[in-house]
Amino acid sequence: MATLFNRRFFIFTAFIAGYICIALTFASFHRNYNFKPVLIPKGEHNKPLGRIIAGTVFIQEIQMHNDFLCAIEIELATWNRTNKNRNKLVILDNGFTILQEIEFQSDSIKDNSFRSFFFKKPIEIGKDKHFFVCLLSEDGQDNNCITAWTDTVATTGKLYQESISKLGLQETVKTRKNLLKGSLQIKTIESEKTGFIMAFLFMFCLLGISTVLIYKLKGDQTVRSIELILLIFFVISLLTPSLYFIFMQTEKKEKSNWEKRMLATKPVFDIRNLGEYLPQMQSFINDHIPFRDEIISYKAGFYYKYFKKSSFPNISVIGKEGWIFRTGEKDAIEGNRDISKDEILEIVKILHTRTEYYKKIGIHFYVALIPMKTELYKEFLPSYYSQSVKDNYVNEIRSEIKKDTLVRFIDLLPSLMDAKAEGQIYYKNDMHWTPFGAFSAYKDIINHIKKDFPHVQPIEGNQIEFQYAGKISWGDAIELCIQDYVSEPYYFIKLKKIPNAKNCNKKGYLPQPKFHLPNEYEIHRCSSNAAMPNIVIIRDSFYQTLVELTSENFNNSLFIWDNWEYGINEEIIKKEKPDIVLLEAYIGFLPNILKANK
Amino acid sequence: MPFNSITFIYFFLPLSLIAYYLVPPKFRNTILLISSLVFYAWAGIAFLFLLVFSSIINFIFFVSISRNRNPRTRNKLFVFGVIFNVLFLFVFKYLPAINVAIGLSDVGTHILGINSIVLPLGISYYTFKAISSLVYINGSTNDDGVNLIDYLVYLTMFQQIASGPIDRYQKLNSQIYHRNPTAGQFISGIRRFALGLFKKVIISGPLGIISSQIFAISPENLSTPIAWLGAITFALQVYYDFSGYTDMAIGLGKFFGFEFSENFNFPFVSRSIKEFWRRWHITLSNWLRDYIFQPLAYSLNLKLDAESYFWIRKSDLIYYATTVLTFLLCGIWHGATWPFIIWGLIHGLLVSFEKTKAGKWVCTRYKIVGHIYFLFFITVSFVVFQAKTMDSAVQYLGTMLGFGSGEIYWPSLTQYIDRETSIIYVLAILGATTILDKINSSIPVFDLNNKRLQKIYNSSYHLIIYFGIAMTILLSTIIIISGTSNSFLYFQF
Known part of the structure; x- marks a missing residue:
């Protein structure tokens, strides 16, 4: 009995009791709500x-x-x-x-x-x-x-x-x-019990293993007591992530909404596939390391706040006065090519053939190309942007399409350039246009259609109002994780009169399997005005703002967002038999038409 | 699994340390070996088999030499051992590259399923270490009594396997048999590891992004100032990357009770290429000096009879020939491509030049001339070092010398030198010199009479350093984790 109560035993017991106390305190403060509604x-x-x-x-x-x-x-x-x-x-x-x-x-x-x-x-x-x-x-x-x-x-x-x-x-x-x-x-039911046990185990293991590690290092006369602070800090910080990973992150996220990808799943251990298992495990750890999203977001915010710099220069860059530009758009007007001359000619050929096809079945086909933000707001590009480059593939696409006299081409760049003096065309924090920019483009598009359909009249500026809906930080700012630092006013286009067109039942066309916005694939609006033509608009995200406005001008308006493929959508056209097909495309994505055509 | 990865720092390392310190000391080498093999398996299972195969064969040679008393047989075994290693290196490092270059299939490598483009991790390092062990045992009169595990620990230890330092067997063998890790050593390891992390992640990482961006600019768009910025950035990046990695390796060694050799000693303060090699990758240059240069010079000296050849003194001629050859081999050791070979040749020729009167004048007459000469040629040689082909290297060097077609647009420098990177450049340039070291050593060590005040002063000094270390670990973790984000490869809105 006497040996049981020696000094070492007491120290050991005191340590364990201490750990239990600290771990209990930690666990009781830690509230791991695991709601099961x-x-x-x-x-x-x-x-x-x-x-x-x-x-x-x-x-x-x-x-x-x-x-x-x-x-x-x-x-x-x-x-x-x-x-x-x-x-x-x-x-x-x-x-x-x-x-x-x-x-x-x-x-x-x-x-x-x-x-x-x-x-x-x-x-x-x-x-x-x-x-x-x-x-x-x-x-x-x-x-x-x-x-x-x-x-x-x-x-x-x-x-x-x-x-x-x-x-x-x-x-x-x-x-x-x-x-x-x-x-x-x-x-809601809180399953705090599991959280409590895990939090207790986490703290207990952290303290226990750290102490054993430090204890196992032989004492050294030269080590000052203050140096032990460093040792303790290092050992604890080395152990915390892995133990937290094991005990506290019992449910791992499947998807990163911010990165828009599925996170790596835990690989199944199989000695025969060790070669694959190890790198997969590394990806799993990388994707699920504790506080990963918070850390990435914090770093991005820090970079923006103190360096006025994008943490993801491969996505977007920060220009003058905080304007955000897509790197691809900046590169495009700096003369970097994503597309060859032959491919541009191929695009024109596709549009030409499509016009002929539609013409044959009595449909007027229009192509409206939306310019890049960098084309309209060069002055806000970063100072290192070389303004000397005049030729770029974006201009080349336009000039080649213009050469084809059959294609009814609506180049939105000039009208938006003109409108720029009157209001902001693109968002500062996003690549999309503002409602004002969208409205300017709408007028241009309808004026072109008016040439063939004189009774289609654009809604004028005095018939609408831009309704302020608060400040918002979105789009590119979110992707750069700087939404806490930037925001700008957000408006709706609202008709002053009661709208004629309303949402109608969907036709049931099936979106592309990979399209991540299946609910947005098809919008069908009817105005019950048989005197007006029917239209099918092959669109992308830019046209979202103009859906209600455009549908006021037509009898039946069908908006198809075909996963940026800008395809011919033959089946839909044959079934709908519209008078007009409008292809609205952001110029940077127009090359997708090549893939779709294959 | 690089040292600066989350998996290594926060999973592999703590797990290895826990296992290492929890087992009785006699099993520590076994744990270290298992850790090293797991670490190496991450690079590829096929590569692990190669490593184990090479290590076991070398162990057999080592033991055979060690146990054989007949000098001639020992010598023969030694020669066979060296030939095995050279052939091993040739087959798995150079043959694939040669095959690719001449368009043949991967003779001898596809059997093991090894990709001809990806080299087995650290093959040059562990082969050189193996040769050094054979040289040691051949010259040793003792029966070393080494066992397989200890020998494998020497060759495979994860701290050194990827990028050195190439420690000689005689330096490490006593540590492998007996070491007593202390808290003091561990703490000094933390400092060293944090320093390495700082160099690798905080300095070298951003510099690497800049240099790769600049080297990716098409030659017609590259201007002279940007080309110089790219070359200087690359030189700094390589230094911080490599010396950072070495610092981390030395720190990791200390965690496990080892003391490794130093590999860098402020190489950019040199005034000659020769001095540079005394300060840069020291363990490699020492290895080449002891195992290539000196034996070669010695045998040439025996073979050449005349006092001079073509008006060049025999001793000078031997020096020039062996220097050029040694550096040529040094270039080949770095990789089997023309730029590496030319890089080695440039260094060999420059070191030979420095032996001449003109060379001595340039390097020693005026300090500033020596520095300018050295910095110019080292920057130029690094351009060759990084190039994939000689054509691109020549084109780039042409732009540096003003023959490029890219328009000079000074604001374009701001793409690379902004608020963040200017801080990094300042730190990188200061850190590459001995200025910070001098400032640190010139901080007066107060000898305060009041013991209490003295204690407070010392504690504050340490706390500042620890705060720096803590911040380094925190910042590096943030940067490493941010680097795992691989989003937005292509996403449409």
């Missing part, structure tokens, strides 16, 4: 969960830019407002971290009205991620929240399926609709 029919459960009360907010529309949530439209009719002053719309993630807070005055909201809220910065969302949308009043009395899934609109995610199966509900359209309307409530 369960759907509960309305009425069964109405108890407040903290400040969150299962709600009655009707999420009308979620606007997404790629996988980022940019805006939300909410019906406030059923919100029981007793407080008429300052209110808040709060978006929380499933760990109750506030992602977004927008203040608004409830006085200004009419009953039964829908209200659009634009976020200061977009929220990154994943396939199965869900978040809470809460309306909070100043006094905290009338708080209402609802969970929204990123896939509430379109698909059924894992989380949704889990909830359905837990409740033993039949997965029906009605269930989904009820979920959307908020008539099903969400109860």
Whole structure:
């Protein structure tokens, strides 16, 4: 017995007890919320969960830019407002971290009205991620929240399926609709227990292994006690990521929304395939290292803030006064070629053949090419941009198309150049045009069509208004991870009169399998004005802003976003038999037509 | 798996250290060997088989020489051993390149499934180490009593296998048999490893991006100032990359209780190419000096009878011939391409020139002349070193000398020298000189009477250094993790 209570035993016990205490403290502070939402029919459960009360907010529309949530439209009719002053719309993630807070005055909201809220910065969302949308009043009395899934609109995610199966509900359209309307409530279960154990193990192992490592190093007379600080710091920082990776990151992300790619999955160990296993493991570790996204984003922000520099120069560069330009667009006008002369001639040939084909079946075919931002805003390019280069493949494409007299070519560059004096044509933080730029292009396009269809008249500037929708940081800024540092005003084009055209049932054309925006593939709008021609517009993202406006000019308007292939879409054209086919293409992507044609 | 990767720093290294320190000391070499083999397997399983094969054959030669008492048999075994290593290097490093150059299939390499373009990792390093072990044992009178694991540890240790230092067997064998890692050694290893990380990730990384961007500019668009910037940047990048890697290797060695040789000693402060080679890749130049230059000079001296040839003294002639040949071999050692061979030749000729009266005047008469001469030629030679073909090297050098067709547009320099990189350039240039070292050593060591004050002063000094080390590790981690982002390869909006 006496040996059991020697000094070494006491020290050892004290150490273990110390570790347990520290690990317990760490674990109790660490709240690893692992929410498993369960759907509960309305009425069964109405108890407040903290400040969150299962709600009655009707999420009308979620606007997404790629996988980022940019805006939300909410019906406030059923919100029981007793407080008429300052209110808040709060978006929380499933760990109750506030992602977004927008203040608004409830006085200004009419009953039964829908209200659009634009976020200061977009929220990154994943396939199965869900978040809470809460309306909070100043006094905290009338708080209402609802969970929204990123896939509430379109698909059924894992989380949704889990909830359905837990409740033993039949997965029906009605269930989904009820979920959307908020008539099903969400109860969240915290599986803190697992999180607690893992956090405890993480801290215990970290302390234990570090101590053993340091203890095993033989004492050295020359080592000052202060030098041990370095040793302890180094050993702990060396061990933390791997232990965190093992204990704390039990559920690994599948997809990086920001990088727009699937992350590497954990390879299966097989001694026969060791040669493949090791590099795969390295990719897996690289993709799932703790705090990876945060670190990349922090570095990008730091670079922008202090060096005024893009952290991803292969994507975009920062020009003068903070203008962001796509590197490809900068290179293009600096004379770097992505495309040969023969390929340019091939493009013209394709457009020529297509015009002939459409002509044969009585269709007017127009080609509208959208210029690059760098062509209109050269003055904001970085100072090292060599302005001496005059010839570039973009100009060459235009001049070669112009040579073909059969092709009805709408070169949007001159009209946008003219409009530049009156307003901003492109966004500072994104490659796309502003509503003003889009409207200028719209007028040019319709004026060209008017030559063949005189009764098609463009909507004039006094018939529309640019509705301010708040400041937003998006597009290229998000891809550069500098959305915290840049933002600019965002507007809608809104018709002053009640629009004639409205969304019609989709025709059911199937998008390309790889197209990541399948819901956007087809937009069908009808104005029920048989006197007007029918149009099919093969488009890309630029035309999004002009869908409503353009459809005012035609009887039936079908917008096809064919994954930037700018194809002939023969089947659709044969079926629709439109009077007009408009090919709207961003000039940088026009070479895709070669691939599609093959 | 490079040292500056997440997998190495945060997974492989801690795991190896834990295993290494948790087992009883007698099993530490086994753990080190397993770690090294796992590390090497990352480069390719086929390469691992090659390494093990070469190591075992060398071990057999080593033991045979060691146990044989007959000098002639020992010599024969030694010669066979060296021939084996030279042939091994030739077959797996040079033959694929020669085959590709002359359009033949990969004779002798495709059997093992080895890609002819990718060389087995560190083949030149471990082969040179193997030869050095054979030289040692051939000249040694003791029966070394080495066992296979210890010998394999010497050849395969992961700290050295990729890029050296090429430590001689006699330096490491006693450490392999017996070493006693101490906390002091570990702490000094941390400092060294952090320094290497700083050089490799924070300095060399951004410089590498700039130099590769400049070398990728088409010759018709390249202007003289940009060409010079590219060449200077590349020279700095190579230095920081290689010396950073060496610092990390030395630091890693210390973690496991080893003391490796130094490989760099401020090479850019040299005033001659000869001095440069005393400061640059020291273990390689020493190896070449001891195993190529000196034996060659010795045998030539025995064979040549006359006092002078073509008005050149015999001793000078031997010096010129052996120098040029040694550097030629040095060039070939770096790679089997014409630019490497020409690079070696340039260095051989310049070192020979420095032996002449004119050369001595240039290098020693005025310090500034020596520095300018050295920096000019070292920059030029690095252009050849980085080139894939001699045509591109000549074209680039032509642009540097003002024969390029690219228009000079000074603002274009700002693409490369911006707020971030200007800091890096300043650090890189200062760090390549001995200025920082001199400043550090000239910081007065206060001998304060008050012991308490003295303690506070020392602690503050250390804390500042530790803060620097912590920041280096943090910053390097951020940069390395950022580098894993491979998004946006092509994405449409």
